[in-house]
Amino acid sequence: MRDAVKRLSDFVEKRIAVLFMIPTIITLGLVLFFPLLYSLTISFYRWSVARPFLGKTFVFFQNYSKALTDPAFLVAIRNTFVFTFFAVAVELILGIAVALLLHGNFKGKTFFQTALFLPVVTTPVAVGIIWRILFLTDVGLIPYLFQLAGFERVTFLSSPVLAMVAVIFVDIWQTTPFAFTLILAGLSSLPSEPYEAAMIDGATSWQRFFYVTLPLLKPVIVVVLLIRVMDAFRVFDTIYILTGGGPGSATESVSTFTVRTAFQYFNTGYASALAYVVFIIIAVMSYLMIKGFKIETSEL
Amino acid sequence: MNKNAGNNRVVKPVASLVMVMILTLSLTVTAFAAARVTLNVAMEAGRMADAAKSVVPEFEKLHPDIKVNVVPLPYTTMQQKVMTELTAKSGAYDIIESHFLMNVPFVAGDLLLPLDKFIKESNVDFGDFVKSMADQTTLAGKASKINPKGSIYGLPYNSDVMMFIYRVDLYKKYGLGVPKDWRQAVNNILKINGSEKGVYGFVFSGARTDNSHAIFDFYNIALNLGGTLPINDEYSPRMNTPGNLEALKILYELVNKYKATPPGVEEYRYAEKNTAIAQGRAAHMTQWMLSCVKSLEDPSESRVSGKIGYAAMPGGKAISGGWTVSIVGTTKHPKEAFEFIKFLTNKKNNLKLALEFGNGPVRKSVILDPEFKKAYPFAQALLEGLEGGVNIFAAAPDVAVWPELTDIVNFALTDGIFGRLSPQDALVQADKKLKDALHQAGYVK
Amino acid sequence: MITKSSGNPGKILKLLKLPSRSPFIGALRYSILIILTFIALFPLIWLFMTSLKNEIDIFARPPVLVFRPTFQAYRYIAKMGFLEKYFLNSLTVATLTVVVSLVIGGLGAYSLARFRFTGNSFLAFIILASRMLPGVVLVIPLYLLMQRFKLTNTRTALIIAHTAFNLPFVVWILRSYLASIPRELEEAAMIDGASRLLAIRKVIAPLSTPGIVATAMFTFLSSWNEFLFALNLTFSPEAQTMPVAVTGFISARGIAWGELSAAATIMLLPGLLFGIFARKYIVSGLTRGAIK
Structure with a gap:
């Protein structure tokens, strides 16, 4: 009898579990996964939503083969990798440094922590605007300062290399707080025993940092790395506002290129294929990182 | 129970x-x-929508059974928005304001009403519209694949033509004459660039994206050197021609060899050109005349008001353009919609909006009107410019993929101008990409 | 990790030995922090200053630091209905996104935190995977689907998209908060005869308030800041949110710097307010969202 009651309540419990899960599943299914599949089918067609009169032709993998040989898209992929690599690398290093600076108790800690944190809660579009105001040759403060220093024709947004530097810099400005916040949280929950052991062994503070702190922080750093790589690779807002992908194709990212193809040229089929290529790249990168750093999904 | x-x-x-x-x-x-007929009119936010709004009260007084609702859309998203609503046949708009680039896909997709019948049955004086401009913007008078009968899709609402803009005071100072061709123009540019301190000789749109005007600035030169439009009637790309190359080389040299353009010109679109001239930092540009006059002549915005000369393009051929108001195919009130666009573009309102809002006049009778001439002393040059103007999109065959083609041309031109590719390579590139795009869209096999 | 030393931060601090060993290092720390703070804050201040300048001061060379502030730009954007249109749209979309995704995600999170059923870890994986989806891969099909259901250019479309995009994150964070509430508490309530729903309402909800607040703020900001979907799914003032509306000030026809920076300043306010006054919540959302 008790058994039966328990079984019954277990059954109800299980039903509640599923019941509670249903809205999430439906929402994700309808708004994420169904569109994802829909997009996959579209990517096999030559089709434009704005030009239905030009027809819809099934072209197998032609859109994909075009994507992988499209110089403009390849440039966008290269740019995005460059952007991701430098932005994330600097953010990680700077993130660790700032976290170490902010670690511990000192006067004004809350002020500094708050001030340095603020960029991460700013709207990316506004960030693009801010830096456009600062970088633009005609109105910008930064080119002006360079001119004062004697570099008459330093124009950030019209030099291919400097434009990329600017875009990377802006990303660093905005997302380093994300890195240092997580790393700081990791720092404050470090165990003290390894340090005591290191002290006893007479390790210098650099040694302690490299042989104790960094290894202990590795899980946090890896998570920051993973999340930042996934986010940086799909960068859109700031580039769209700051450079629009220019000059030339110097700061064109895979996202700006795909969005332009989809919503300005309305090459819907081709753009879907481009988007899928981006998706596959991100998925493969994430997979490699998860495997490489042996992260368990439950750790994320 | x-x-x-x-x-x-x-x-x-x-x-x-x-x-x-x-x-x-x-x-x-x-x-x-209880309801009256409501007409929703999509218009570009700003001057043109404000202008249209200003005549609505009078129209509603004349037609108490019609209510007009002007929906202003910012230019950056307007094209996409209107495209989406029309292809979805959502019925959101009864009337749209559009330019040629937008009209072609709409006509090809059979989304606009041909107006020939309405025009014939009404007292619209279509012949009073500046002919070449009207034909180019409304698709009238040119039978083509997408418009086999050469039907009229819309009434002209706003026009403009590009002119050669220079500093009269500097021309006097250095004894220069208004150039008759681009060789002379380049000479004048270099003269001022070399002599007048703090003033660059020339400024143009060097940005490559977002409705950059690089393509216009380029063709204002190229058209006068025997250049060719991006594609010919068989949908073959033809950017790589001697005239185009010569024009591209002129721009390349002005930027790289003579440093006759301000630093940062590569960030310039339509407005930054105006600013550079208005601040006295540059001496020449080619620009949409009517829309720049205000910012150049208003002393609160401009340091050079009264010192600007407006001349026909050296060589005589210039880029022109214009906006039309068209009736959407799905409208339930075509008659009422036509009443409104007729009213909006009649002589009285065309003159009124030109004087009060700086709208570009579309009627000959308006441009020749003494009141207009008084406000715009160069009215005669304007009329000639509009009559001889080339709308590069309309002059080439109708394709529904102009936004992409324009970008390709802009990319290639700016690559060539700023030395990322040699001018020759840039044009070769352009042709290759144009061909690809036309193929992808299904225009060529 | 064997022991968490949350009990003795002072000890760790001493052992880490970065700060305060010598006055030189202390001064170095402060000078670096001050420089970094300047870099972090100056752009925001410059934006605000630009929004108070008139056109002449904006273009002035050398750039002016002292000028007579004008509220002209703010007046202009107020007059064009910026606040009652775009600000209100942003607010509506963000608030409803928060409500909808918290309700849906809260249930899902509870289910994940409290029950072991087949597919639990699979679902966890799916939720993680959906965080990897780049926006561009979804924005195209969503645009097409919304168009088919006549939802383009509505705030509903944005709420749906933002909810779906935030949901995995919401579920993830809330699950972690809920998991930290001992299940004995609600079990005790249920033994006392309360139904599960009542137990959730009376016991779990109050205890997880900080988690809910953190998640709500996070979701709010994420929706408030969202640009890609807003840009491509909405077109006119009835539905456009602020990030899209401000791009209207950057047109080929000119950049209205004053209006642009005034609008951007307004757009930054919620984030900055959260960041200054509720940083704890945002940080806890950040860390829980990223690390278990």
Whole structure:
């Protein structure tokens, strides 16, 4: 009898579990996964939503083969990798440094922590605007300062290399707080025993940092790395506002290129294929990182 | 009791549903009985929408049964928005304001009403519209694949033509004459660039994206050197021609060899050119005349008001353009919609909006009107410019993929101008990409 | 990790030995922090200053630091209905996104935190995977689907998209908060005869308030800041949110710097307010969202 009651309540419990899960599943299914599949089918067609009169032709993998040989898209992929690599690398290093600076108790800690944190809660579009105001040759403060220093024709947004530097810099400005916040949280929950052991062994503070702190922080750093790589690779807002992908194709990212193809040229089929290529790249990168750093999904 | 409860559970919702339905129905019916016809008009936010709004009260007084609702859309998203609504046949708009680039896909997709019948039956004086401009913007008079009968799709609403803009005071100072061709123009540019401190010789749109005007600035030169439009009537790309190359080389040299353009010119679009001239930092540009006059002549915005000369393009050929108001195919009120666009573009309003808002006049009678001439001393040059103007999109065959083609041309031109590719390579590249795009869209096999 | 030393931060601090060993290092720390703070804050201040300048001061060379502030730009954007249109749209979309995704995600999170059923870890994986989806891969099909259901250019479309995009994150964070509430508490309530729903309402909800607040703020900001979907799914003032509306000030026809920076300043306010006054919540959302 008790058994039966328990079984019954277990059954109800299980039903509640599923019941509670249903809205999430439906929402994700309808708004994420169904569109994802829909997009996959579209990517096999030559089709434009704005030009239905030009027809819809099934072209197998032609859109994909075009994507992988499209110089403009390849440039966008290269740019995005460059952007991701430098932005994330600097953010990680700077993130660790700032976290170490902010670690511990000192006067004004809350002020500094708050001030340095603020960029991460700013709207990316506004960030693009801010830096456009600062970088633009005609109105910008930064080119002006360079001119004062004697570099008459330093124009950030019209030099291919400097434009990329600017875009990377802006990303660093905005997302380093994300890195240092997580790393700081990791720092404050470090165990003290390894340090005591290191002290006893007479390790210098650099040694302690490299042989104790960094290894202990590795899980946090890896998570920051993973999340930042996934986010940086799909960068859109700031580039769209700051450079629009220019000059030339110097700061064109895979996202700006795909969005332009989809919503300005309305090459819907081709753009879907481009988007899928981006998706596959991100998925493969994430997979490699998860495997490489042996992260368990439950750790994320 | 159980049974009753069960019944109740069904009956109650059904009853309330019926009640709600009846209520909505009666509300809609009364609403319809009382309603006037409402016309939704999509227009570019800013001057053109404001101008249209200003005549609405008078129109509604004349037609008490029609209500006009002008919906302003920012230019950056307007094209996409209108495209989406029209292809979805959502019925969101009865009338749209559009330019040629937008009209082609709409006409090809059979989304606009041909207006020939309305025009014939009404007293619209279509012949009074500046002919070449009107033909180019409304697709009239040119039978093509997408418009086999050469029907008219829209009435001209706003026009403009590009002119050669220079500093009269500096021309006097250095004894220069208004150039007759681009060789002379380049000489003048270099003269001022070399002599007048702090003033660059020339400024143009060097940005490559977002409706950059690089393509216009380029063709203002190229058209006068025997250059060719991006594609010919067989949809073959033809950017790589001697005239185009010569024009591209001129721009390349002005930037790289003579440093006759301000630093940062690569960030310039339409407005930054104006600013550079208005601040006295540059001496020449080619620009949409009517839309730049205000910012150049208003002393609160400009340091050079009264010192600007407006001349026809050296060589005589210039880029022109214009906006039309068209009726959307899905409208339930075509007659009322036509009444409104007729009213909006009649002589009286065309003149009024030109004087009060700086709209570009579309009627000969307006441009020649003494009142207009008084406000715009160069009215005669304007008329000639409009009559001889080349709308590069309309002059080439109708394709529905102009936004992409324009970008390709802009990319290639700016690559060539700023030395990322040699001018020759840039044009070769352009042709290759144009061919690809036309193939992808299904225009060529 | 064997022991968490949350009990003795002072000890760790001493052992880490970065700060305060010598006055030189202390001064170095402060000078670096001050420089970093300047870099972090100056752009925001410059934006605000630009929004108070008139056109002449904006273009002035050398750039002016002292000028007579004008509220002209703010007046202009108020007059064009910026606040009652775009600000209100942003607010509506963000608030409803928060409500909808918290309700849906809260249930899902509870289910994940409290029950072991087949597919639990699979679902966890799916939720993680959906965080990897780049926006561009979804924005195209969503645009097409919304168009088919006549939802383009509505705030509903944005709420749906933002909810779906935030949901995995919401579920993830809330699950972690809920998991930290001992299940004995609600079990005790249920033994006392309360139904599960009542137990959730009376026991779990109050205890997880900080988690809910953190998640709500996070979701709010994420929706408030969202640009890609807003840009491509909405077109006119009835539905456009602020990030899209401000791009209207950057047109080929000119950049209205004053209006642009005034609008951007307004757009930054919620984030900055959260960041200054509720940083704890945002940080806890950040860390829980990223690390278990």
